[in-house]
Amino acid sequence: MRIAIDAMGGDNAPDEIIAGAIESIDALGEEDEIILVGPQDVIESKLPRKRPSQIKIVDAPDIIGMDESPIESLRKKPKSSIGVLAKLAKHDRADAVISAGNTGACVAAFQMRMRNLPGVNRPGIAVVFPTFSGPVTICDVGANIACKPINLYQYAVMAKMYSENLLGVENARVGIMSIGEEEAKGNEIVKKARDLIRSDPNINFVGNIEGRDIFKGVCDVAICDGFVGNVILKLTEGLVEGLFKAIKHELLQEKLRLAMKFKPVMMRIYQKYDYNEYGGAPLLGVNGTSVICHGSSNARTIRNTIIKIKEYHRNHINEQIIEYLSKTSIRTADEQGS
Amino acid sequence: MRIAIDAMGGDNAPDEIIAGAIESIDALGEEDEIILVGPQDVIESKLPRKRPSQIKIVDAPDIIGMDESPIESLRKKPKSSIGVLAKLAKHDRADAVISAGNTGACVAAFQMRMRNLPGVNRPGIAVVFPTFSGPVTICDVGANIACKPINLYQYAVMAKMYSENLLGVENARVGIMSIGEEEAKGNEIVKKARDLIRSDPNINFVGNIEGRDIFKGVCDVAICDGFVGNVILKLTEGLVEGLFKAIKHELLQEKLRLAMKFKPVMMRIYQKYDYNEYGGAPLLGVNGTSVICHGSSNARTIRNTIIKIKEYHRNHINEQIIEYLSKTSIRTADEQGS
Numbered sequence: 298m299r300i301a302i303d304a305m306g307g308d309n310a311p312d313e314i315i316a317g318a319i320e321s322i323d324a325l326g327e328e329d330e331i332i333l334v335g336p337q338d339v340i341e342s343k344l345p346r347k348r349p350s351q352i353k354i355v356d357a358p359d360i361i362g363m364d365e366s367p368i369e370s371l372r373k374k375p376k377s378s379i380g381v382l383a384k385l386a387k388h389d390r391a392d393a394v395i396s397a398g399n400t401g402a403c404v405a406a407f408q409m410r411m412r413n414l415p416g417v418n419r420p421g422i423a424v425v426f427p428t429f430s431g432p433v434t435i436c437d438v439g440a441n442i443a444c445k446p447i448n449l450y451q452y453a454v455m456a457k458m459y460s461e462n463l464l465g466v467e468n469a470r471v472g473i474m475s476i477g478e479e480e481a482k483g484n485e486i487v488k489k490a491r492d493l494i495r496s497d498p499n500i501n502f503v504g505n506i507e508g509r510d511i512f513k514g515v516c517d518v519a520i521c522d523g524f525v526g527n528v529i530l531k532l533t534e535g536l537v538e539g540l541f542k543a544i545k546h547e548l549l550q551e552k553l554r555l556a557m558k559f560k561p562v563m564m565r566i567y568q569k570y571d572y573n574e575y576g577g578a579p580l581l582g583v584n585g586t587s588v589i590c591h592g593s594s595n596a597r598t599i600r601n602t603i604i605k606i607k608e609y610h611r612n613h614i615n616e617q618i619i620e621y622l623s624k625t626s627i628r629t630a631d632e633q634g635s
Numbered sequence: 636m637r638i639a640i641d642a643m644g645g646d647n648a649p650d651e652i653i654a655g656a657i658e659s660i661d662a663l664g665e666e667d668e669i670i671l672v673g674p675q676d677v678i679e680s681k682l683p684r685k686r687p688s689q690i691k692i693v694d695a696p697d698i699i700g701m702d703e704s705p706i707e708s709l710r711k712k713p714k715s716s717i718g719v720l721a722k723l724a725k726h727d728r729a730d731a732v733i734s735a736g737n738t739g740a741c742v743a744a745f746q747m748r749m750r751n752l753p754g755v756n757r758p759g760i761a762v763v764f765p766t767f768s769g770p771v772t773i774c775d776v777g778a779n780i781a782c783k784p785i786n787l788y789q790y791a792v793m794a795k796m797y798s799e800n801l802l803g804v805e806n807a808r809v810g811i812m813s814i815g816e817e818e819a820k821g822n823e824i825v826k827k828a829r830d831l832i833r834s835d836p837n838i839n840f841v842g843n844i845e846g847r848d849i850f851k852g853v854c855d856v857a858i859c860d861g862f863v864g865n866v867i868l869k870l871t872e873g874l875v876e877g878l879f880k881a882i883k884h885e886l887l888q889e890k891l892r893l894a895m896k897f898k899p900v901m902m903r904i905y906q907k908y909d910y911n912e913y914g915g916a917p918l919l920g921v922n923g924t925s926v927i928c929h930g931s932s933n934a935r936t937i938r939n940t941i942i943k944i945k946e947y948h949r950n951h952i953n954e955q956i957i958e959y960l961s962k963t964s965i966r967t968a969d970e971q972g973s
Contacts, residue, residue: 366819401815429881439814442822476777476865477739481704484780484862508866509873521866524822527814528846528863529870535847536874543767543908544882547900555896562885562893570881 298328298610300603301391303378304335304343305360306398307592311335314397315343317599322349324604331603332391335360335378357381363592367401371409379403383410386585393606395577395599397590404440404580404589411583414615416622418445420582421452421523422589423459424530425575430514432575434460434469438526440580449473449490449520450627453500455581455618456518462612463605464517464575472506472516474525479505486522493627494520541567576602579609582618586610636666636948638941639729641716642673643698644736645930649673652735653681655937660687662942669941670729673698673716695719701930705739709747717741721748724923731944733915733937735928742778742918742927749921752953754960756783758920759790759861760927761797762868763913768852770913772798772807776864778918787811787828787858788965791838793919793956794856800950801943802855802913810844810854812863817843824860831965832858879905914940917947920956924948 302318304311318331325331330351333340337356344352359374361367371380379398383406385391396403400422408420421437436456441448453471460469473491475483482505483491494502503516508529511519521529541563548556568574576598577590586609588602609615640656642649656669663669668689671678675694682690697712699705709718717736721744723729734741738760746758759775774794779786791809798807811829813821820843821829832840841854846867849857859867879901886894906912914936915928924947926940947953 364817366817401820429877429884442814474866476780476862476869479702479704482739507873508868508870509876511870512873512877524814525863525866528812528859528867530846531814532846532849532867532870533874535845535850536871537878538847539767539850540875540878543904544900546767547904547907551900555900558893559897562882562889566878566881566885569885 298393298607299330299332299391300393300395300606301332301334301355301382301385302599303382303394303396303398304333304340305378306396307590307594308363309593309595310397311339311343313595314599315340317596318352318603319345319349320596321600321603322351324600324607325351332385334382334385355381355385361399361402363399365399365402367399367405370399371402371406379406383407386411386587392610393586393588395588395590395602395606397577397592397594397598400439400589403587407580407583407587411585411587414582414584415619417451417455417582417618419448419451420580421448421455422578423456423581424578425464425572426511426533427570427572427574428512428514430512431517432460432464432466433511433517433519434464435511435519435521435526435529436581437521437523438530438578439523442522442524442527444486444522446486446489446493447627449486449522450493450497451582451622452520453494453518454621456520457500458614458617458621459579459581460517462614462617463608466517468501469517470501470503470515471518471520472503472510474519474521475505475507477505477507490520497625497627573598574601576605586615636731636945637668637670637729638731638733638944639670639672639693639720639723640937641720641732641734641736642671642678643716644734645928645932646701647931647933648735649677649681651933652937653678655934656690656941657683657687658934659938659941660689662938662945663689670723672720672723693719693723699737699740701737703737703740705737705743708737709740709744717744721745724749724925730948731924731926733926733928733940733944735915735930735932735936738777738927741925745918745921745925749923749925752920752922753957755789755793755920755956757786757789758918759786759793760916761794761919762916763802763910764849764871765908765910765912766850766852768850769855770798770802770804771849771855771857772802773849773857773859773864773867774919775859775861776868776916777861780860780862780865782824782860784824784827784831785965787824787860788831788835789920789960790858791832791840791856792959794858795838796952796955796959797917797919798855800952800955801946804855806839807855808839808841808853809856809858810841810848812857812859813843813845815843815845828858835963835965911936912939914943924953
C-alpha cells in the first residue's frame with residue numbers, strides 16, 4: 298500500500314511529520330510505501346542519511362499556509378503539497394493521503410481530485426472523541442456546512458461503518474445532534490434526516506441526542522451538520538484546555554506539592570483521552586482514503602494515522618460503504634424531492 | 636418590584652425554589668414582592684407558618700413537565716404555573732418572571748404573552764459562561780433555531796448591553812460563532828450577520844470566533860443561532876461533568892488520599908465556574924423581564940437570579956436596548972431584503 302503524506306502540513310511540520318513517517322516503518326509490510334510530499338530539498342535534509350527503502354519523496358515546492366483561503370491557494374499554488382497529494386491519489390500513484398495542513402484546502406483538493414465514492418453525495422469528516430464511556434465518532438466536523446438530509450443520512454451510514462470496523466463497536470448506536478430528545482425538537486433538516494435514518498432498518502438509531510449526550514455513553518456515532526460539528530470539535534478542545542488551566546491555577550494557589558502530585562494524573566488523563574491516539578480524521582466518502590490530521594499533530598499522530606489507514610484498507614470500509622449504499626433505496630427517496 | 640416565580644419549575648421544585656425565594660428576602664427592598672406561582676396548597680404547605688409579608692401566592696394548579704411539548708402543553712394546561720406566570724407579566728401584575736421549568740414552554744409563553752420590546756424582531760436566551768478569562772455571554776442558546784441575520788445583529792446589541800451593564804464589562808468585545816477566523820468562513824446567515832454587526836460603529840466587533848475561543852478570552856459576547864448555542868451549552872455541561880468524572884476515576888485508581896486532597900480543589904473550581912452564580916438566563920428582547928433557569932437550579936440559583944433581576948431593572952437594560960435599536964438604521968437595511 299502506498300501512503301502519501303503532506304510533509305509540510307501542520308504546526309510541527311516538517312520535523313514531526315517526517316519523524317512520524319519514519320517511526321511507522323515497523324508497522325508497515327514490505328510491500329508498503331510512504332511517500333513524503335513537499336519541497337524535496339527540505340525533506341531530504343530532514344531524513345537520516347540512510348533512509349528506509351520504503352520512504353519515497355515526491356517534490357512539491359509550494360506550501361499552503363494554515364490560514365490561507367482554500368480554493369484560492371489551491372489555484373494559485375498548483376505545486377503545493379496538498380495539491381500534489383490529491384493528484385497522486387487521483388492518478389492512482391497513492392492509495393491513501395494524509396495531511397495535517399489547512400483543513401479547508403485538504404477538503405477542497407481531495408473532493409475535487411478524488412471524487413466521491415459511488416452512491417455518496419457529499420463527503421464528511423469523522424472525528425473520534427475518546428470519552429469516559431468509550432469512543433464516539435462525530436461526522437461531519439467541517440467538510441459540509443450546508444447539509445441536506447441525505448448527506449446526514451449518508452454520514453450515519455459511513456460513520457457507522459467506521460465505528461464498527463475500526464473501533465470495534467458492535468451494532469453502533471447512531472444519534473443525530475439536536476436540541477432536545479423529543480421528536481418535535483430540531484430544525485427542518487434535522488427532522489427530515491431523522492426520518493431518513495429511521496427508515497433504514499439496518500441502522501441502530503437512537504434518535505435525537507443533545508450536546509451533553511456525547512459524553513454520556515448514549516451513542517457511538519453522532520451525526521451533525523459540519524458547522525455544528527466544527528463548533529463541537531473546537532469547543533471541546535478549548536474547554537478541556539481551559540479547564541485544565543483552571544485546575545492548575547487552583548492547585549498552585551493551594552500547595553505546590555499537591556500540584557506536583559496531580560501532574561502525573563493529569564498527564565495520564567491527557568494521554569487516555571487524547572484523540573491523537575485514534576490518528577487523524579478520515580474524510581469519509583471520497584473515492585480513496587484521505588485523512589486530515591489536527592494542525593498540532595506530532596510524530597505519534599502520524600504513526601497512529603498510518604496504522605489506522607492500514608486497518609481501514611484491510612477492513613474494506615470503502616467497499617462496504619459502496620455496497621451498503623447500493624442496496625438502500627433511501628438515496629432515491631431523497632432525490633425525488635424530500 | 637414584583638417578581639413572579641414558577642414554584643413548580645425544575646428538578647428541585649418546589650422545595651428549592653421556595654427556599655430560594657425566602658432566602659432572597661434580605662436582598663429585597665420594602666416595596667418588593669415575590670409572587671410564588673403554583674398549586675396554592677402545595678406552596679402553602681412548604682412555606683413556614685409565619686411567612687415574610689413580601690411573599691405572595693398566585694394559584695396555578697397545573698404543571699407542565701420538563702419533557703412535554705411546549706405549545707401543546709401550554710394549550711392544554713391554561714392554568715399551568717408557566718402559563719399563569721406569563722399572564723401575570725402580560726397584565727402588569729408582575730414586573731419580572733422566573734422559571735426553572737420546561738425551557739421551550741417558557742420561551743413560547745413569554746414570547747406570546749409579553750410580546751417583544753419595540754424594535755426587537757426575535758428574543759434570544761443569553762447565558763453567561765464563567766471562564767478562566769472572565770464571563771462570556773452567549774446568545775442565543777435555544778429560543779430561535781432559525782435565525783435571520785437581523786436576529787443575530789440584535790442579539791449582539793442586547794447581549795452587549797447585558798454584559799456591560801450587568802457583568803461590568805467595558806466596551807464588550809463581540810464575536811460571531813463560526814468555523815474559522817477568516818472572513819470566508821461561515822454559512823450565508825453568519826456572513827450576512829457579520830456584515831450587519833460590522834456596519835454598527837458602536838459595537839466592538841472582533842469578527843468570527845471559533846468554538847475554542849469562548850475559553851480563550853478573545854471576546855466577552857458570543858453570538859450564534861439558537862441551535863448552535865444550545866449544542867454549545869449542553870456540550871459544555873456534559874464535557875465538564877465527564878472530565879471531572881474521568882479525573883475522579885483516575886485519582887481513585889491512584890491513591891485514595893490524593894483523591895481526598897483534590898476534592899476541595901475540585902469543589903472550589905466547581906463553585907468558581909458555576910454558572911448558577913450568575914443566576915438564570917434572561918430571555919432578552921421580550922417586553923418585560925423574564926429569566927429561564929436551569930432545570931437543576933437550587934435555592935442559591937433562585938436567590939442569585941432575583942438579585943440579578945433587580946440589577947437588570949436598576950440599570951434600565953430594556954430601556955437602553957429600545958433606545959439603541961431606535962437609533963440604528965440596521966433594522967431597516969435588513970427589512971429591505973438583505
